[in-house]
Amino acid sequence: MKNNDILLEVDNLRTYFDTRRGLAKAVDGVSFDLYKGETLGIVGESGCGKSITSLSILNLVPQPKGKIHGGEIKLHREDEVVDIAKLKRTGKKMKDIRRKDSAMIFQDPMSSLSPVYTVGSQIMEGIMLSHDVDKVEAREMAIEMLRKVGISPAEQRINDYPYQLSGGMNQRAMIAVALASNPNLLIADEPTTALDVTVEAQILELMAELQQEYQMSIMFISHDLDVIGEISDRVVVMYTGKVVEVAEVEELFYNPSHPYTQGLLQSIPKIGRKKELKPISGSVPQIYNLPDACHFAPRCPHRMDICTKKEPPTFDLGGGHQAKCWLYEEGGENNEG
Amino acid sequence: MLSYILRRTMIMIPMIILISMVSFLIITLPPGSYIDSYLANLQRMGGEVEQSRADALADRYGLNDPIYEQYWKWVKGFPSGNFGMVFSEERPVMDVIQERIGFTILISVLTLLFTWILSIPIGIYSAVKQYSFGDYFFTFFGFLGVSIPNFLLAIIIMFTGLRFFGVNLSGLMPAAYMGEPWTLAKIAEVLKRIWVPVVVVGTAGMAGLIRIMRAEMLDQLRQxxxxxxxxKGVDEIKVIIKYAARIAVNPLISTVGWLLPQIISGGTIAGIVLGLPTLGPKLYDALKIQDMYLAGTIIFINIVLILIGTLLSDILLALVDPRIRYD
Structure with a gap:
């Protein structure tokens, strides 16, 4: 893809938490690009750093323990390129980006809207922060927004409080709040995890529709490979704060390269498949004081000597497919699929 | 909402009747009566005890009647504002209360405002700047305020005032102004002294409020x-005030009702030490000499205030938090 199609470049991002048990490298050297109009899925188990990556992009890492220690988050705006990692968290520029360029939706729809303000007023607040409109116009736009996310009758629902809506409706309302600013970048952090399957499908469909309409890029974070496969164009697989594989969605599902990705795919139950499920042995290590080696090595069926001694670099497998695994070093053991 | 308030008010009527019985029972529980303690006092001071006078007093106040008759005698005056007599002063209870209720309410409301205006912002600050120097600083002084007994703080302030500044801070006004009509000079004198009870009583309650506010804020800021x-790009100060503090203040609002009865009982000891013309010290005296109608009335008013206070906080809470509005 051409350079001017890039919306966001994350390069060697390192977000650490200074905890009582030591430095937790929640995000450690993460790099990826996000193109305009695409949906990038970020998948990984709990604690792999996917949420912290997304919070870093909005400079919303939980304070005072979390901090972006290094790396770049370059956002291509209309007339400039800004490195968010260098901006002050509550600074004017950062606020301007949050108001106009980016938006985020969260996992738990019931607690992500303030319970004491109406859905309408929370949408209008976002509209008035990003657009130069008065209250009456903002209200009109908010009603329009509610209609777009499928909440009806919008004129009445706008006066509802979040507790008066169901979980699925609240998730729609949250999407309305997020999209009210007409952002280029939508970060969705497990937006369907708390919903049941039928509602999940509706929300995914809604997001795909709205992406078409607004021409925005979506970073879709989930631990659920099925959901990721359904909505993403490309996928980033994360493990212990590092990106282990990046590929276009079909390539990833049909030709997974990193043993971790292979393990993930093999542990999804499928109807009709007679083979036994093969869960990944062992469990995710604690992110304190990890060795300077491949963090997946202890659980890896293809472990080699070098894996426990040296951290693998990211190897380019062609066609935008990358894997951080010694298997792909020239002359290394070639074990496809 | 209106029907809810009405319903709650209706329920209060039988409650009040019950409360009047309980308060009467409480003040008649101690053995003996005002007459006994009156006679004992006279004897201690070497006075001559006239049994006939004692009998006459007991007769006049119906102290030898069965308890239910005494109770009835007391409560039947309530609707007309007659709460019985103050034995020791031989005048109606209502007079004593009217005399002191003004200052009592004034001091209490000022104390309330003082604690809330200080502790809410401090609680918010402590949470936002958790573990900072300021957080520890306010926590330290908050706990200091709780640990120092009211009366001790009152004495320290009065002593400091007299010793180093040469001003007498006891009471609410110099003796010369007592019973005089209100003039600017008299108001100025009162203002000069009223901060003492406000600070003394206020500091005691502040740490608790600060801690509640801080804990609630920390909880909300994690949501x-x-x-x-x-x-969305909302300004940080707005995030803190409009979003977090708005909800964090709820537990404080739901306890605001309990503060109403403090108008009378709060700061009793400080009131005695400072010689304040409030109801707290009066209740203490009345209980000591078994001045039953005065004590009973003050206790009764106190409990009614708890009822009203609870209703008020419920209404306030419903106004502030849409989740608990009653339809």
Missing amino acids: PYIQMARS
């Missing part, structure tokens, strides 16, 4: 809707 508001 996803805070991150959501930030991700």
